[in-house]
Amino acid sequence: MKSAKKLIQENIVIDNAFGFEPEIEVPYKWEVIQRYAKAGFSHLSLSIATDMTSLETTMHYLAECRKIIAQTDNLVLAESAQDILAAKKAGKLALSFMFQGSNPIEKNIDLIEPLVKLGVKSMLIAYNINNAMGSGCIEPHDGGLSLLGKKLVAEMNRHGMIIDLSHTGYKTSMDAMAISSKPVIFSHSNVAKLHPHQRNLQDDQIIAAAKTDGFIGINGNGPLLGDAQASAQKYVDHVEYIINLVGDDYVGLGTDYVYFPEIFDAFMKKNGVVYPSNYGVGKIESFRSTAPENLQEIVIEMQKRGIKDASIIKFLGGNYLRVLQA
Numbered sequence: 001m002k003s004a005k006k007l008i009q010e011n012i013v014i015d016n017a018f019g020f021e022p023e024i025e026v027p028y029k030w031e032v033i034q035r036y037a038k039a040g041f042s043h044l045s046l047s048i049a050t051d052m053t054s055l056e057t058t059m060h061y062l063a064e065c066r067k068i069i070a071q072t073d074n075l076v077l078a079e080s081a082q083d084i085l086a087a088k089k090a091g092k093l094a095l096s097f098m099f100q101g102s103n104p105i106e107k108n109i110d111l112i113e114p115l116v117k118l119g120v121k122s123m124l125i126a127y128n129i130n131n132a133m134g135s136g137c138i139e140p141h142d143g144g145l146s147l148l149g150k151k152l153v154a155e156m157n158r159h160g161m162i163i164d165l166s167h168t169g170y171k172t173s174m175d176a177m178a179i180s181s182k183p184v185i186f187s188h189s190n191v192a193k194l195h196p197h198q199r200n201l202q203d204d205q206i207i208a209a210a211k212t213d214g215f216i217g218i219n220g221n222g223p224l225l226g227d228a229q230a231s232a233q234k235y236v237d238h239v240e241y242i243i244n245l246v247g248d249d250y251v252g253l254g255t256d257y258v259y260f261p262e263i264f265d266a267f268m269k270k271n272g273v274v275y276p277s278n279y280g281v282g283k284i285e286s287f288r289s290t291a292p293e294n295l296q297e298i299v300i301e302m303q304k305r306g307i308k309d310a311s312i313i314k315f316l317g318g319n320y321l322r323v324l325q326a
Contacts, residue, residue, distance in 0.1 A: 002309055004299035008040040012088055012317035013295070016217040017166070017188035017254040020046040021053060021100070022061045024267065026260045030068065037074055037093040039292040042317060043084045044095050045187065048120075051101030051127040052271060055111075058104040062097065062118060069095055077119050081324045084317075096120075098187070100167065101127035102152060109148070109155045121324070122162035122187065125149060125176055126169065128274040134172035136274070137198050145175035157182045162323060165189075165209075166199075166217075166254070173205055183214035183323045188254030190219050191241045195226025203245060210246035213326060215319045217254020218242075220290030230290060232297040239298075239315060240305060248311035252319045255290040 002010070015036065020029060036044050048065060049058040069075045076087045078094035087094035097120045105111045125145070128136035133149035135142040145153070153176050156163050163180055165173040166189045177184050186209060192200040199219075206216060218238045220230055227234035242251040258264060268275050302312050 001303060004296040004303065007299055007309060007312055007316070008295060011313045012042045012084060012321060013040055013253070014043040014045070014084070014317035014320045015041060015253045015255055015257075015292070016045050016185070016320060017098070017219070017256045018044050018046055019100075019256065019258070020048055020065075021050055022048070022057055023050070023052060023271070024260055024263070026263060030072075032257075032259045033075070033093070033095070036292045039295060041093060041292060041295075042088045043078060043320070044093065045098045045122065046095055047100045048097050049099045049101070049104040050274075051103040051129070051131055052274070053099075053104050055104055055106045058099075062120075065097070066119065078121075079119065081321045084321065084324075096122075098164065099123040101125075101131065102133045103127075103131050107132050107148060109152050112152075112155045112161055113159045116159045116161050120161065122164045122185070123156065124164045124167055124187075125152070125172060127167045134175070135169035136172075137167055137169050138274075139169055142169035142171040144169075144171040145179075149176070150179060153180055165205075166219075170202065170205065174208060177205075177208040177212050177214075180212055182212070183326050184209055184212045185214045185217065185323060186254075187217045188219040188256040189216060190224045190238045194237055194241055195224065197224055197226070199224055206242060206245055206250070210250040213249075214323055215250045215252050216242055217252045220255035221258065232294070232301045235298055236301040236305065239302065240307070243307070243311065248307075248314050249319055249322070251315055253295075253316065255292075257290040257292065259291075 069077050074092045076092050078084050078096045084094045101124050126134050126136040128138045134145045163184045164187045166186045190200045222228050222230040225234045
């Protein structure tokens with residue numbers, strides 16, 4: 001058994017969910033990304049738009065992010081799994097983009113192809129509430145995937161954009177997984193059996209995702225873990241549950257790190273329509289342990305429970321690489 005530090009240093013480490021949207025207005029975003037690089041991460045999926053972000057704002061922000069990445073020596077835009085491997089070898093942090101919701105494309109599925117070429121590698125179908133493609137997870141009535149949503153799934157499959165069903169309603173998610181010809185992920189969601197939160201997943205959703213050859217990225221935030229301290233122990237409870245349910249090929253990191261405590265309350269209130277009762281969030285301390293510097297604690301806890309290094313390597317980034325290659 002290797003040390004947690006060595007496992008992180010020597011292998012691909014990928015966080016599938018990092019909120020970077022233009023609505024998060026703090027000046028130190030890129031400094032936080034450098035913390036991920038220093039902590040040994042290989043790839044970070046930057047969420048640069050949600051269902052609250054217009055197409056115009058999204059495209060301006062996308063261009064700005066691409067420019068900064070191109071001008072920063074230790075960052076690289078990843079277009080493939082090979083780019084992530086090459087960045088790791090060169091000591092750089094690979095980045096790609098994700099949308100948390102499909103509203104930014106404004107019902108135009110023809111935008112999928114150019115967005116993929118610009119570095120957008122995954123997109124959520126819906127973000128908590130209903131949109132043109134389907135239902136979000138907090139809606140009392142989930143109508144399932146719409147006709148346009150079914151066309152969106154096909155178009156994303158065709159151009160290699162990963163379908164992400166975090167924040168998406170139960171029926172809508174099951175509809176999408178039933179018709180997708182490619183692996184489907186939940187980038188930052190947890191287990192409802194361990195904590196019955198509206199953002200968490202039922203066992204049949206987890207099993208369906210595994211059948212597509214996708215994975216579940218475990219969210220590190222207290223309200224979804226069912227632990228106000230967001231401890232490594234509780235985090236690994238969710239990891240271990242999925243390994244026991246479907247195997248070690250279907251779980252990964254999706255910490256959803258909240259790095260903006262000084263504006264957190266204002267951000268949640270401003271976007272209150274999609275964050276009911278603040279998700280039951282209490283103090284901002286509920287998010288502290290999701291910081292990139294704390295990854296070793298999670299790996300150490302996995303080792304304490306007898307999870308083998310080969311499984312930990314899959315969890316850290318191997319499972320995402322498999323999906324991206326597919």
